[in-house]
Amino acid sequence: MSRRAPRVGFVSLGCPKAQVDSERILTQLRAEGYHLSPSYQDADLVVINTCGFIESAIEESLDAIGEALAENGQVVVTGCLGARQEKLREAFPQLLAITGPHAEAAVMSAIHDHLPAPHDPFTSLIPPGGVRLTPKHYAYLKISEGCNHRCTFCIIPSLRGDLVSRPVGEVMTEAEALVAAGVKELLVISQDTSAYGVDIRYRTGFWNGRPLKSRIGGLAEALGSLGVWVRLHYVYPYPHVDELIPLMTADRLLPYLDIPFQHASRRILKFMKRPADGEDVLRRIRHWRGICPELTLRSTFIVGFPGETEAEFQELLNFLEEAELDRVGCFAYSPVDGAAANSLPDPIPEAVKEERRARLMTTQERISERRLAHKIGKTLTVLVDSASDQGVVARTAGDAPEVDGVVHLPADAGLVAGQWAAVRIVGNDTHDLWGEPLSQPASAPVSAATGLA
Ligand code: SF4
Numbered sequence: 001m002s003r004r005a006p007r008v009g010f011v012s013l014g015c016p017k018a019q020v021d022s023e024r025i026l027t028q029l030r031a032e033g034y035h036l037s038p039s040y041q042d043a044d045l046v047v048i049n050t051c052g053f054i055e056s057a058i059e060e061s062l063d064a065i066g067e068a069l070a071e072n073g074q075v076v077v078t079g080c081l082g083a084r085q086e087k088l089r090e091a092f093p094q095l096l097a098i099t100g101p102h103a104e105a106a107v108m109s110a111i112h113d114h115l116p117a118p119h120d121p122f123t124s125l126i127p128p129g130g131v132r133l134t135p136k137h138y139a140y141l142k143i144s145e146g147c148n149h150r151c152t153f154c155i156i157p158s159l160r161g162d163l164v165s166r167p168v169g170e171v172m173t174e175a176e177a178l179v180a181a182g183v184k185e186l187l188v189i190s191q192d193t194s195a196y197g198v199d200i201r202y203r204t205g206f207w208n209g210r211p212l213k214s215r216i217g218g219l220a221e222a223l224g225s226l227g228v229w230v231r232l233h234y235v236y237p238y239p240h241v242d243e244l245i246p247l248m249t250a251d252r253l254l255p256y257l258d259i260p261f262q263h264a265s266r267r268i269l270k271f272m273k274r275p276a277d278g279e280d281v282l283r284r285i286r287h288w289r290g291i292c293p294e295l296t297l298r299s300t301f302i303v304g305f306p307g308e309t310e311a312e313f314q315e316l317l318n319f320l321e322e323a324e325l326d327r328v329g330c331f332a333y334s335p336v337d338g339a340a341a342n343s344l345p346d347p348i349p350e351a352v353k354e355e356r357r358a359r360l361m362t363t364q365e366r367i368s369e370r371r372l373a374h375k376i377g378k379t380l381t382v383l384v385d386s387a388s389d390q391g392v393v394a395r396t397a398g399d400a401p402e403v404d405g406v407v408h409l410p411a412d413a414g415l416v417a418g419q420w421a422a423v424r425i426v427g428n429d430t431h432d433l434w435g436e437p438l439s440q441p442a443s444a445p446v447s448a449a450t451g452l453a
Contacts, residue, residue, distance in 0.1 A: 005035045006115045009043030009072065011064050012133060014051030016189045016233070017101075018079055019133055020142040022049045024104045025078070027130035032108075032117040036131075040071035045096070045115045047107060050081035052159060055334050065092055076110045078103055083159040084337075101160050102145050130177075137383065137418035138185040138401055139178045143171050143219065147191035148198065149236070151262075152273050152341040153302060153333065156191055165197050168205035168214040168222075175223055184383055184418060185229040187400065188220070192236045217243045224252025229383065231400055233258040237276055242284070248292045254397045257288075258298040264319030265312040268305055271344060278319040285323055296398035298327035303360055304353025305333045306344035313356050317363050326371050327404050328364040332357045365430045372405070372428035379438065382407050384419045394421065396433070405431035413437040 008029055012022035025047065026036065037043035046068040050061035061081045068075045069092060076097045077088060083100040097110030132139055144165040147157045175186055190196065197203070197214035204211045212218055216232075217240070223230045224247060231254045235241055241257070248255040263269050264278030288295055303313060320328070332353035335342045348356075375396075382394035385401065392409035399405055407423060415421050415437065423435035 005033060005118050006045075007035045007037040007043050008111065008115070009037045009040055009046040009068070011046065011048045011068065013049060013061055013064060014057065014079060015053065016140045016187065017142060017145075017191065018049055018051060020140050020189070021079065021102055021104065023130060023132050023140075025049070025107050026133070028104060028108055029111070030131050034111075034115075034117060040068060043072055043074075045074040045076065045111060046072045047076045047078065047111070050077060050079035052080035052083065052155070052336075054331070054336060062091070065095070069094060074114060076107060076114075078107045080156070080159045134401075135385065135417065136182050137385075138187060139183045140187045140189050141171065141175055141178070141223075142166070142189050143193065143196050144190040144199075148195060149192065150273055150340070152271065152344070153305070153336070153339055155336055155338045158338060160191065163192065163195055163199045165200050165214055168197075168203075168212050168219055169207045170205075171219065172207040172212070172222055175226060179226050179228055182418065183228060184420065185231065185401075186223060186226075187231050187233060188223070189233045192234060193232055194235045194238045194241055216240075217247070220244060220247055220253050229254050229397070231256050231258075233400070235259045237261065237281065237284070242287070245288050245291045245295070248295065255292050255294045256296045256298070256397060256400065258400065260300045262300065262302050263305065263308075263312075264316045265308075268308055268312055271307060272302070272305065272341070278315060282319065282322055294397075296326045297323075298329075298400065298404065299325050300329040300331065301360065302331050302333050303356040304348040306341060306348065307346040308333075308348055308356075313359075317360065320360070320363055320367060324367055324371060325364070326368065326398060327400075328360075328368070329403070330357050330360050330364070369428065369430045372431075372433055375425045375433060376428060378425050379422055380407075380425060380435070382409075382421055382423050382435070384409075384415045384417050384421060386417050387411075387413075387415050394423070394435075405433065407433045407435045409435050409437060 051057040266277035427434035
């Protein structure tokens, strides 16, 4: 009589970095013969990968833990919130185990203790590229863990530690396996992508027998040789980011940079312990666009940071008008337990923070709409995310999945998810574009990345 395979439920919360941790654990679970359960009732044990970045994320994680305990009872917690062991243990004494982030081995060991793996030599049926939570055609590629900066609003370094870069050969081997599994877009992530290799002094590694430096420029170029879209996220505004721009004009990298500038006022950036100031950043943006006019810039900002005056907030709005960033996210500052910024004087009232956030987003909406309108009439290459009888949703080189806008195409466009296509842009709103498919499919995905006609 065959025994039912042990079943694990999995709840993955938080940022793409946490998602990659989840994918590794899920891959290992499948490799060992565990089955994954879509419901609490059917699971023998539940793993929750938590987020501890801002208060609302912490609350969401705590709610998920409470729900899993009520519905299932056998719960292992991992992730950023897991780094606060004592508090969690106090709130949920019945948890089976608690680990911090990036702790695949500890999570697996906790699962083994409470739900032993089945002994079946034929269960290792792992797809190439591992078990992923993203659609088949794109994947996150984590190149390092931790961060050497000490931004005063952030507790990630105390949760995840200093920067630890993955060996460059290992990153490339994983990227190749993902491409072999059908991935058409690699989203490079870390806490600080441009710092890749700093901790290992840019050590030379090997990929396919060739030496390769552990440096973001070399890594990006090697990834670009795989023939798929390569998009960089979480780039810290170091001067050597300039070196990446020629790779974009050479069609090795998507002309897209996600750089969290956080603010434009020199004084507020100093309190945040962030580099540069608005003027410096504007000069560099002009320089980048001079070399690569089709560059899409995404950034995030914090408003209502302690001590932020109306004049400093206005400076940020002026910066946005000048910089004309394509995509912008904005958080109202919220104190996170353990962050150095909590001890800064002059907290901003909640209502003022919210009012500033709304003003910033209104300003940015106008800018976004204007920039998208410039694309009307152009022919762009898109990657199709989904196709149904409701319509086709795709993305251009300027749209990262989940955080940016999309291109809407007619349902009868004859396209399927994961396909590249050439489309003519015919309309836009604040965040999205509308297009019509052209008869010939896009054949050269990377060189057609910008596809400006
Ligand atoms: S760069 Fe700053 S905000 Fe980003 S993870 Fe490091 S300390 Fe946190």
